[in-house]
Every structure is written in structure tokens, then in C-alpha cells.
Amino acid sequence: MSVQHETPAADPAGRVPGERHATGYDVATRERLAADAAEIMARYPQERSALLPMLHLVQSEDGYVSPRGIAFCAAQLGLTTAEVSAVATFYTQYKRHPNGTYTVGVCTNTLCAVMGGDAIWEELTEHLGVDHDETTEDGAITLERIECNAACDYAPVVMVNWEFFDDQTPESARDVVDRLREGVPVAPSRGAASVCTFREMSRVLAGFADGRADEGVGAGPATLRGTLLAKEKGWRAPDFPDVQHVEGQVSPSGGAPAGQAQAEDAKPAATGAGPTPAGQQPGADPKVGAEESSADRPATTPSDTSAEGQERRQRTDDAKES
Numbered sequence: 001m002s003v004q005h006e007t008p009a010a011d012p013a014g015r016v017p018g019e020r021h022a023t024g025y026d027v028a029t030r031e032r033l034a035a036d037a038a039e040i041m042a043r044y045p046q047e048r049s050a051l052l053p054m055l056h057l058v059q060s061e062d063g064y065v066s067p068r069g070i071a072f073c074a075a076q077l078g079l080t081t082a083e084v085s086a087v088a089t090f091y092t093q094y095k096r097h098p099n100g101t102y103t104v105g106v107c108t109n110t111l112c113a114v115m116g117g118d119a120i121w122e123e124l125t126e127h128l129g130v131d132h133d134e135t136t137e138d139g140a141i142t143l144e145r146i147e148c149n150a151a152c153d154y155a156p157v158v159m160v161n162w163e164f165f166d167d168q169t170p171e172s173a174r175d176v177v178d179r180l181r182e183g184v185p186v187a188p189s190r191g192a193a194s195v196c197t198f199r200e201m202s203r204v205l206a207g208f209a210d211g212r213a214d215e216g217v218g219a220g221p222a223t224l225r226g227t228l229l230a231k232e233k234g235w236r237a238p239d240f241p242d243v244q245h246v247e248g249q250v251s252p253s254g255g256a257p258a259g260q261a262q263a264e265d266a267k268p269a270a271t272g273a274g275p276t277p278a279g280q281q282p283g284a285d286p287k288v289g290a291e292e293s294s295a296d297r298p299a300t301t302p303s304d305t306s307a308e309g310q311e312r313r314q315r316t317d318d319a320k321e322s
């Protein structure tokens with residue numbers, strides 16, 4: 001006896017059971033995301049390299065790496081959903097369930113922990129009634145234990161959507177989360193003057209700059225203390241063994257100066273790649289031992305549309321191709 005199977009019906013999102021890579025986005029949303037994805041993919045020699053920023057793009061749309069976001073990435077990049085999931089589950093910045101408006105991360109790595117990070121963690125878990133990777137009922141805050149954020153000189157550190165809140169106490173951290181839940185603006189200790197939402201932050205991480213990357217102080221007093229002290233005392237790092245200085249450059253002892261011996265090979269990288277240290281002429285070879293503070297660093301984001309910025313990007317592109 002033969003069994004009659006009905007043709008599967010599409011669900012409200014237009015997906016037919018068994019259909020491969022059905023995204024679940026409505027047409028307008030899918031077209032918008034596909035345009036963004038095309039822009040991201042164009043940045044890479046191999047399209048699949050675009051997966052990491054595209055997962056952030058999905059988070060900017062759905063607030064987490066949703067099943068339909070995984071299917072979307074797979075369809076755009078010619079990958080399987082298993083391959084996309086394998087990447088998404090590897091990194092903690094990709095959320096597997098809907099995230100709160102703000103990710104509040106408490107550093108409980110060694111230095112922050114002994115400086116008060118553990119006490120902050122206990123205070124916030126009790127005050128908010130949530131544990132690691134859990135979200136408050138109002139959807140405002142997802143609380144996380146985080147590892148060292150390279151801000152040990154300001155321990156203990158709390159991050160809100162990856163903006164720094166330095167030298168925190170249980171009381172100050174509780175005040176920050178209370179303000180966030182009440183919709184009252186909070187100001188990070190460094191960087192941008194305010195905190196954006198998780199979705200807005202995710203779009204920036206996808207590579208769509210919001211023009212705020214160079215806002216505010218990059219390196220605070222604690223970070224610069226060693227540099228300033230060395231300058232005051234006239235200290236400098238010792239030379240590498242068997243290396244001598246030749247007119248501001250370094251060359252192997254007894255050999256030709258690096259600038260001569262490797263002139264052709266080194267030229268593109270030395271003259272084109274990366275930002276120019278403060279006080280250095282664009283195109284000049286970097287001076288050995290030259291100091292550069294992030295506070296002096298020239299803007300390198302797409303918001304830098306000056307002629308110098310365009311020229312710097314062109315030199316960087318030329319260096320990559322050579």
C-alpha cells in the first residue's frame with residue numbers, strides 16, 4: 001500500500017520543512033543584511049574569512065547568534081550550518097541565547113580578584129539576582145565573569161559592553177547597574193563618553209564604525225606612569241645583544257645597516273603600514289626607541305576621511321599587495 005505524503009507547507013516566515021539554509025528573516029531584513037554581508041565579505045580575499053564579523057552582524061540584528069542568523073551566515077558564505085555553529089560556540093563574545101541590553105562583565109582574573117573583583121562579583125550577583133551568563137528579568141543586564149581585559153593597572157575593572165569602568169568598588173559597580181536599569185546614562189572611565197547598547201556595539205564589531213573609536217582618553221595616567229617615569233629619569237631599554245644603532249636604525253653588529261641590507265623587502269612595511277608615531281613624518285622609517293602613546297595615535301577608523309588618512313590607508317593597501 002502506498003503512502004501519500006502531503007507537500008510540506010511553508011511556515012509564516014516562508015520556510016519549507018527540510019529547506020536548506022532557510023533564514024527566517026523577512027524579505028526586507030534579509031536584503032538589508034545581505035547588503036551588509038556583501039560589504040563585509042568584500043574586505044577579505046576569501047569570503048569565508050568574513051564569518052567572525054558576520055556573526056557580530058547577526059547579533060546586531062537578533063541580539064544573539066540565532067538559529068536563523070547561523071543559517072543566514074551559512075547561506076551567504078557557502079558553509080554548512082554546522083561549520084558556522086562550530087565557530088560561534090568557540091568564542092564567548094558570541095551569545096547563544098538572547099542577551100540583555102548591556103553585558104556587564106566583572107573581571108575576576110587574578111589581579112582584579114585580589115583587588116576587589118571577587119567582592120564586586122558577589123555584590124552584583126546578589127543585587128541583580130542572576131549568575132554568570134544570566135540576564136535580569138527586565139532584559140537590561142546580562143552578567144558575566146570575564147577574564148583579564150588588559151586593564152590590570154585599573155583593577156578591579158568592570159566592563160559594560162566592552163567599555164571600561166576602572167577602579168570599581170562593590171558600591172560603585174552597583175550604582176552603575178542601577179543606572180543602566182533605570183535608563184540613566186553612565187560614563188565609562190576611558191574611551192567614549194557613553195555606553196551604547198549590545199546591538200549597537202555588535203554592529204561596530206561587525207565593522208560598521210559609529211565614529212566614536214577615537215573619542216576620549218585612550219591611555220589614562222596609570223597606563224602612562226611608566227613611560228613618564230622613564231622619560232623623567234632618562235631610562236631606556238637596553239639594546240639587544242650584538243645589535244648596534246646606526247643613525248637611528250638597528251643593524252646586526254658588524255653587518256650592513258638594516259635599512260640598507262633589507263631596503264627593498266622592508267620598504268613597503270616600513271613606509272606604509274600602520275599609523276605614524278607622533279612627531280614622525282608620514283613615510284619616514286620608524287625611529288628605534290620612538291615613543292608613542294595611544295593618546296597621540298592618529299585616527300585610523302573609517303571616520304578619518306582626511307587626505308592624510310586616505311593616503312595612509314592607500315599605503316597600507318599597497319604594502320599588503322606587495
Ligand code: FES
Pocket residue numbers: 107108109110111112113147148149150151152155156157
Ligand atoms: S586582571 Fe582584571 S584587567 Fe587584568
